[in-house]
Structure formats: C-alpha cells, structure tokens
Amino acid sequence: MTEYFGTTVADIFATMPKRFKPEEAKEVDIAIGYEATGEGGGKWKATIKHGTLKVETVDGDLTGCKTTIHTDAETFVGVTLGKIGALDALSSQKLRVAGDPKFLMLLLPKIFTPYAAPEKKPVSVTARDIITTIAERFRPEKAEGVAMTIGYDLTGEGGGRWTIVIRDGKCAVRGGLADPLTVKMTMEAKTYAGMMLGTIEAVTAFTSGQVKIEGDMAAAGATAKFFRKYVVPGATEAEELISLRVTNAIEQRFATGPVMGHWFAGLREKKFLANRCPKCGRTQIPPREICAWCRVRVHEFVEVGPKGVVTHFDIVYFASPDPLTGAVRDTPYATAYVVFDGSTEREAVTMDLKKEDIPRLKEGARVRPVWAEVTTGSSRDLIGVALDEQEESL
Amino acid sequence: MTMQEDHKDCFVLEGKMALPNQYFAGRLGSRFLIAIRDRKKIMGLKCNQCGKTFVPPREYCEKCWTKIADNWVELGTEGELVNFTVVRYGDRHLPKKPPYILGQIRLDGADTPLVHIVEGIDPREVESGIRVKAVFAAKTTNTIMDIDHFEPV
Numbered sequence: 001m002t003e004y005f006g007t008t009v010a011d012i013f014a015t016m017p018k019r020f021k022p023e024e025a026k027e028v029d030i031a032i033g034y035e036a037t038g039e040g041g042g043k044w045k046a047t048i049k050h051g052t053l054k055v056e057t058v059d060g061d062l063t064g065c066k067t068t069i070h071t072d073a074e075t076f077v078g079v080t081l082g083k084i085g086a087l088d089a090l091s092s093q094k095l096r097v098a099g100d101p102k103f104l105m106l107l108l109p110k111i112f113t114p115y116a117a118p119e120k121k122p123v124s125v126t127a128r129d130i131i132t133t134i135a136e137r138f139r140p141e142k143a144e145g146v147a148m149t150i151g152y153d154l155t156g157e158g159g160g161r162w163t164i165v166i167r168d169g170k171c172a173v174r175g176g177l178a179d180p181l182t183v184k185m186t187m188e189a190k191t192y193a194g195m196m197l198g199t200i201e202a203v204t205a206f207t208s209g210q211v212k213i214e215g216d217m218a219a220a221g222a223t224a225k226f227f228r229k230y231v232v233p234g235a236t237e238a239e240e241l242i243s244l245r246v247t248n249a250i251e252q253r254f255a256t257g258p259v260m261g262h263w264f265a266g267l268r269e270k271k272f273l274a275n276r277c278p279k280c281g282r283t284q285i286p287p288r289e290i291c292a293w294c295r296v297r298v299h300e301f302v303e304v305g306p307k308g309v310v311t312h313f314d315i316v317y318f319a320s321p322d323p324l325t326g327a328v329r330d331t332p333y334a335t336a337y338v339v340f341d342g343s344t345e346r347e348a349v350t351m352d353l354k355k356e357d358i359p360r361l362k363e364g365a366r367v368r369p370v371w372a373e374v375t376t377g378s379s380r381d382l383i384g385v386a387l388d389e390q391e392e393s394l
Numbered sequence: 395m396t397m398q399e400d401h402k403d404c405f406v407l408e409g410k411m412a413l414p415n416q417y418f419a420g421r422l423g424s425r426f427l428i429a430i431r432d433r434k435k436i437m438g439l440k441c442n443q444c445g446k447t448f449v450p451p452r453e454y455c456e457k458c459w460t461k462i463a464d465n466w467v468e469l470g471t472e473g474e475l476v477n478f479t480v481v482r483y484g485d486r487h488l489p490k491k492p493p494y495i496l497g498q499i500r501l502d503g504a505d506t507p508l509v510h511i512v513e514g515i516d517p518r519e520v521e522s523g524i525r526v527k528a529v530f531a532a533k534t535t536n537t538i539m540d541i542d543h544f545e546p547v
Contacts, residue, residue, distance in 0.1 A: 242419040242427050242536045252409035261403035378407070 002040030004077040007117035009036045012080050013044050013055055015115060022051040025111040032104070033062030034069050034076075041073035048111065067099030080115050126158025127189035130196045130230045131173060134164060137228040138171035146226070148182035148219055152192070159189030166226060183215035196230045207321045207328050259289050262301060268377035270369070272305040272340055274347070282344040305340035307388055310365045311348050312337050315358060334358050338367055338385055352384030360387055419536075422451040422463060430541055431534045438504050440467045449504045450538075470502030471528040472547060477507065480517045489539065493517050499526055499544055510538070514545035 002008065013034075025048050034044040043058040045065060062068050071079070075094045078084030086105060089095035097104060131152065143166055150164045163178040164171065177184065191210050194200030202224075205211045213220045256264060259275065263286050266273035274283040275298045277291035283304060284291065291298050313336040319328040333355065337348035353361060354370060367385040375381040419427055422439070426449075429437045439462045440447040441455035448456070453463045478497040481488065495517050498507035512526055524546055531542040 239421070240424060240428060241421065242424040244417045244419075244536060246415050246417065248413045248415055250411040250413065252411060254407040254409055256403070256405055256407070258400055258404055261405060262400075264405070265403040377405075 002038075002073065004040065004074045005081050005083050005117065007077060007081070009040050009042065009073050009076055011118065012077065012115050013046075013057075016046065016055045016112065017053055019113045019115060020053045021111050021113065022053075025053070026051045028107065028111060030067065030107075031065045032067050032069065033058070033065035035062060036071060036073040036076045038072045038074065041076075067097065067104055069095065069097050069104070071095040081117060082114075125193060125197065125232055127154045127192045127196075128158050128160060130193060131160075131162050131164075133230065134173050134227060135171050137230065138166075139226060139228060140169040140171075143171070143226045144169060148216075149178050149180070150219070150223060151177045151181040151184040153177065153184065153186040154189040154192050155186070156188045156190060158193070164223075171226070181215060183213060183217070183219045185220060186212040186214070197232070198229075203326045204321070207319070207326050209319070257289070259287050263287050264377045264379070264381075266303070267381040268375045270306065270371055270375060270381075271303050272369075273301045274304045274340075274343060276300045276302050283342070283347055285340065285343060285347055285349050302342065304342040306369050308338040308340035308343075308349075308367055308385070310336045310361065310363060310367055311339055312363055313353065313361055315361070330355070332358060334361060336361065336367065336385060351382075354384060354386035357387040422453060425466070426451045427536055427538070427540065430530070430538075431536065434471070434530045436469045436471055436501055436508075436528065436541070437466050438469045438501070439463065440465050446505045447503060448506050449501060449508050467503065469504050472525060473499045473501035473504070473508075473527075473544075475512060475520070475522055475524050475526050475544075476500045477522055478512065478520055480520075495520050497526070497544065510541060511543040512545065513543040 028048050029050065031045060031047045034046070036042060036044075043062055045056050045058050045062060047054040047056075069076075071089065071094060075084055075089050079086050079089050079095060084094075086095070090097070090101060131154075147167045148165075150166070152162045152164070154160060154162075161175065161177050163174045163176065163181070165174065165178070187205070187210055191200060191205055195202050195205055200210075202211075206213070263273055272285060273287065274285040275287035276283050277294055277296065277298050278300065279294040279296050280291065282291070282293070283302060284298065285304060287298070287301065289297065313334055315332050315334045316329075317332045319331045321328050334353040334357075336351050336353045338351050339345060339348050351367070353367070366388040368388040370383045370386050372381050372383055426437055429435045436449065437451070438447045438449035439451045439453075441458065441460050441462045442465060443460045444455055444457045446455065446457060447467055447469070448462070449469060451466075453461065455462050475497045476499070478495050480493050481490075481496050482493045484492045490511060495512040495515070496509065497512040497520075498509055499512075500507045510528075512520065513529075515524075526544040527547050528541045529543055529545055531540050534540045
C-alpha cells in the first residue's frame, strides 16, 4: 500500500471506528462517500446513523451517499493529517465535495478524534552491528598488496574494541586491540555509527576532535575504499541524488604600489621600513601613502627594529575549522602585538609568535624577527617573531 | 602639481582564490541526469492538462501550474535544431574551443528546446531545421555533458 506522509489511506479508514465518538453523533444520520484516486486509493463509504458507524469499501459506484468527497490519495492523507490545508485543497480543486462542504468540515471534527499517523520505530544500528559486518563488505580488489591492522576503540553504548586485519587480500575482524597496530582510531561508538551511516562527515568529525587517530594517518584515510558501504538491513535503497563538489578558482592580481613595494624590498634585505608622517611624526608600519591621522602625504622612510617589545597578545586554543575547507590551524597559536624599536609608541604590529615560546610569553617581552630561509621581497619573508633569548638571559 | 613617485620597487602579486562550492541538481535534475548517464535516455516531464512536455524537467507546468513532477515521459534522442548561435570567444570555463555551435534542440516528443553543443557540421553551414542526434559521452561526469554533443543525423 502506497504511503503518503508516513501512512496510508486504508489505515485512516481502518482506524475510523476507534476514533468515532458515538455520543457526539446521536443526532447524525448521514452516509459519506469517499473516493481517493491514484496509488493507494480506493472507495469507501461511512454510514453514520444514531450513534453508530459502519465503514465499508466500495467496488462500484458510490450510491446512497448524501455527500461524497473526491480527491487523490496523497491529498486525502495530507488533509486528514493537517499537512495540507482543507481550504487550499478545495480552492485548488484537488479536493471536491459533492454536497455541503461546510457542513462536513463542522461535523467531522465533532464526531471523530483526529487521526494520527502510526509511529514508526526508528531502526537503531549500533557500531557493533556495523563493525561485525566489515569482513562481508571487504573488497579484495581494492586492497591488493595492502597489509595493515586497524584498531578501533569505540567508547560508549554499542561500542567496544576491535582489530581489523587486512592481509593477502583477506580481511578479518577480531575482538580487542592487537599490538602492534598500523593505526588506532578512538572515538565514541555513536560517532563511528554516524560516519558509517553518512549522518556525520568524517572530515568534520576528525577536525573537530571527535576522532583521535594514532599511527599512520594516511592508512586511516585509506580504509574507507577497502569496504563497501554499510547498508541498514531491510532499508530501502535511498534515491540517488546528484550533488557536485567543485572548487572554483578566481585569479587575482595584487599591485603593491610604490609604498608597499618599498616595504617588501626592505623585507628582502631583512629590514623594516616604516614611513614617518611629516606632520605628527608617527611611524607607520607597514607604511602607507598617507598618514591615516593627519591625511597628508608621507614621503620619508625610516628603518625600525628589527627587535621590538610585546605590548599585549592573544593565545588561541580553539581550533576553529575553516568553513570552506575544514582545515584547522595547529593550536595553540599566539598573535603578539609588537612595537618595533624606533617606532612611535602606539604603532603595534600583529605578528605570529613562535609556538615553542608561547609558555614564556609575557607583556613587555623582547622579541626578534624570524625570517624565511630565503627572502625574496614578499609577504612570506617574515615568518613571525620569537622571544629574544639574548635579552631574556640578561 | 605633478606627483613624484618612485616605481622601482613596485610589483604585481599573482593570486588565486579557491572557492569550494557544492551544486545540488535537485530531485528531478538528478533523475534526469541519471537516466542520461545510466540508460542513455533523455526524459522529460509532461503536463497532462496542457499536453506540453518539458525538457529539462521542471516540477510545475509553466502554463497551468499543475504539479507534473512524477509524469516522466521518454523523449527521442533525435530532434530538430530550432535555433543556434556560434560561440566565437574562448575562455577557460567554456566547454569547447571556439568556434562552436550552441544549439536549441527540440527533441522528438518534447515541446521545449534543450540547449546543447552541435558538432559535425561547419558553423558556416549550419541552419535551423536540420535533424540532429545525441552522442552520449563515453566518460560520464554527472552533468549535462553526459550527452557529449549533438550531431547531424
């Protein structure tokens, strides 16, 4: 029987006697004919007389009915469940009533309790169910020459510890964790189940820290292709939907202009070339053509640094994934605000701080620049700053 | 006053911005593409009320707003070239090297034209009204390019 909105026309009529309220229908004497067209449809007749109800299916014409309702099966179920507005269905002619529609709309809610679609028990699949079928889903042709042992430590309900051994084109699942393992993956059992059923994206689960991988990362990434997808037993195959992932590239050209060009030329020589406002005297770093405060053109370049002092800093511990790519930065990382020697006092520049120096970072710390191995006059020449050991030891 | 600028340190940085996108073909679009990909068949949607058959598929009839999403009909893989243009400029995002013919093809059984590339005829000699047939791509990509092109019958 064809289902609409999770139920069938037949179920609506089958539950009618249960939903009937005889005490409300004592005065009623009516026969209502129903015709639902399309798949899962049919004809029914409901006779209500002095507090009794008789529901029957009709093969031929609907005869002896004071009122008849004609619609397609989907609309009928939709209107009954309130998913489709009865007035909408009437005005769009999807539902026709021969007789008095207003009378029916007042009468039916009075003598019947509303119909509710039967609740379906969701199929619950545990990580155990999935992992124990892994050997059946093995694709030897995809794992030629592969030899690895993969350990799963799945915590929480439905979890456990398993080792999957792939060798000589064969695959076996064993309880417990073997030693040594090519790779070990630790996660909650429900995360694993979600990834296998496609409700959780593997990359996201990993970048957000829900999956811990120890050992060969590449092996962990490769495992998926050795197995056919897990299909919930008895589930009807989902309709294939096409979705294309495309990475579009936009070509860009950035011109430095003379002032930033001079700054980059300075970086090539490992020099910080700021420029000084002729009016207020402040140094701008990186330099700009016009003093942002005085709005006058700036011509004079001065070399500042290369060392400086940290005025304040941020340490970031949270690995927020890039919303476009899912990539995350290595955490923690620190951004230090540095005033280079010779700059005017409020001209702090944001700089990445060397990761190893983060625990010793303090306001007022002295820092030195960390340069790329080869400086070419680009934004990649300056990697960041590091605490200046020479001055630290003083 | 003329501005004095020293251009000796100026340079241009070439950049490329990557924008990962996801394009969903929709339920009807997916069925349409899958029929081309797996069965080498071009499917349209017919409005029984108006009798009009649409390709590419659309959920509602454009004339009477009848929902036609389930009324699939198989169209021919041949049709009439009802209109065309010759693309004479090249760019990397375009599917072919210019010049090439972009045609509107009314497939047998359809009332609306399908836009696709026409090959196998010189752009100087192409005319509206000629019969063309679909040539399906050997390597499929889940796009309309699973029909590689149309060519004269």
